Amino acid sequence: MTSMTRALLGATALCACGLAAAAQQTTITIATVNNGDMIRMQGLSDVFTEAHPDIALEWVTLEENVLRQNVTTDIATGGGQYDVITIGTYEVPIWGRQGWLVPLDDLPADYDVDDLLPPIRAGLSVDGTLYAVPFYGESSFVMYRTDLMEAAGLQMPEAPTWDFIREAAAAMNNPEAGVHGICLRGKPGWGENMAFLTAMANSFGARWFDENWQPQFDSEAWANTINFYLDLMNNYGPPGASANGFNENLTLFQQGKCGMWIDATVAASFVTDPNNSTVADKVGFALAPDNGLGKRGNWLWAWSLAIPASSDAVDAAKTFIAWATSKDYTELVAEREGWANVPPGTRTSLYENPAYLEAAPFAQMTLDAINSADPNAPTVDPVPYTGVQFVAIPEFQGIGTSVGQEFAAALAGQKTAEEALAAAQEIATREMRAAGYIQ
Incomplete structure (x- = not known):
């Protein structure tokens, strides 16, 4: 057998082994x-x-x-x-x-x-x-610029109220310098703006459904939630906020364009990473806000x-x-x-x-926020569902996204808060009736 023949046979064997491994x-x-x-x-x-x-x-x-x-x-x-x-x-x-x-x-x-x-x-x-x-x-919590808070003459409490958040947003807002007082989710989606708004609504005493599965968007508590949110974002939020979800707001905060950001605790490592965040050494953390009703606006x-x-x-x-x-x-x-x-x-x-x-200076606060969110009792008043920032029924994915589109339209100035809430009530009622939850 020639050396060339042996080489060819060896190559063939190697090829066969490779094909067998791939197979x-x-x-x-x-x-x-x-x-x-x-x-x-x-x-x-x-x-x-x-x-x-x-x-x-x-x-x-x-x-x-x-x-x-x-x-x-x-x-x-x-x-x-x-x-x-x-x-x-x-x-x-x-x-x-x-x-x-x-x-x-x-x-x-x-x-x-x-x-x-x-x-x-x-x-x-x-x-x-x-x-x-x-x-x-x-869970979710408040991330804020410690330098801007200090310059505003304010001190972030460990457990702030929504009123304090509005005061701080107003004090830190400086759009001429490219800094907005607060960044919040506006992009429509049951897991985007509705995750934030549902958790926020819990702290305002609102709920998706009463104990008989009747939608509650015509309640005073939901009106208070949406009007407060729109007031914050229209006065102290970035332009085009109705297109901003988690990733968009993360980028804005890392670029130093947000005085505060209330969102997922997982963002903490990204906003404090000096390789990606221009404000890495100027970030503080606080629990999600409340209204003194016994529920904070944090999710799980x-x-x-x-x-x-x-x-x-x-x-x-x-x-x-x-x-x-x-x-x-x-x-x-x-x-x-x-x-x-x-x-x-x-x-x-x-x-x-x-x-x-x-x-990770945010570790203990992350753990506290996770442990404090209760999917079995997410709201001030009793509800028939589980889930903090969502309702654990199959129909919620569609309902939540449709309602999120209404609130995003209100944030974009295409509807009033009252119109968006009325549309949300109509959507939820129609879908819950079609699914057999209500007559």
């Missing part, structure tokens, strides 16, 4: 949201694929509203387009009961399910069975990873989600990006870790 490789498609922590996960996923060469990852990264629409359509129809989906505390219990998600009751022992924060774990479970694992958990949420029942790669998908939400992944982020940037709000052990507590 044995399982590809999982992951649908996720374009938030900073998820983009970081994608960037670090080479560590996973090096350890699991038999699993290939295909990413679909989408804006929040688009992700929800695509994932909901796919899972409701059993389309099987995705093997791992990024969903939240709203979807998990509803979809788990429908049989649309794979139960996660057989994760390896070293995953340590019991380390998950109790409020977060409970929100992702049905009758004690976990149907999604949290990538990060959050977890962006989580779940496996659709339609997936044909369940084992590979479980291997990935266990890695991406593990203690080892937290250590990996800490090693690469620093402890302040690890995904927050999921594990008890993180809030007992001295290295994290030292690096």
Whole structure:
């Protein structure tokens, strides 16, 4: 046999081995949201694929509203387009009961399910069975410019009222200098402006439905909520706010254009990151505001990873989600990006870790906000539903988005508050009647 023949035979054997390895490789498609922590996960996923060469990852990264629409359509129809989906505390219990998600009751022992924060774990479970694992958990709180607050001669209380927030917004507002007193969500969507407005409404004594499922947008409490919100945003907010969601306001705050921002606690590591925030050393934190009625305007949420029942790669998908939400992944982020940037709000052990507590001045307030949000009693007056910034019924996704469009139109000056509230009442009544909740 000549040396050339041997070389050709060797190359053929290597090629055959390569083809066999490729044939044995399982590809999982992951649908996720374009938030900073998820983009970081994608960037670090080479560590996973090096350890699991038999699993290939295909990413679909989408804006929040688009992700929800695509994932909901796919899972409701059993389309099987995705093997791992990024969903939240709203979807998990509803979809788990429908049989649309794979139960996660057989994760390896070293995953340590019991380390998950109790409020977060409970929100992702049905009758004690976990149907999604949290990538990060959050509530909401006030982020503010300490330098502007000091220049205004004010001191932010640890637990401010909405009246103080308005006073501070007015004092810090300086549009000529490119600084707006406050930035809040305005982009329509049940998980965008309605997440903020529903939590805010809870603190004003409002509720989506009374105990008989009758919509309540014609109540004084909702009128007070929306008028206060519009007053804040029209007088002290940035222009074009009806197009601003989480990511847009994050950019504005990082660029020093917001005196205050009330939003997800997960934003804390991004606004204090000197590599991305021009005001990193000038940020303070406070609990979400209240009106003295016993409820603060903070929510409870977890962006989580779940496996659709339609997936044909369940084992590979479980291997990935266990890695991406593990203690080892937290250590990996800490090693690469620093402890302040690890995904927050999921594990008890993180809030007992001295290295994290030292690096993240917002850690304890995040934990306090998460623990104070009560999905089982979200409002001042009794309600028949669970959920803090959402109503945990299947119909809420459509109703919430339609109502959000009405309030965004009011913020854009296309409708009055009264017109938007009347339209919201009509939408909610029509849909709840069609769904059989009311006659």
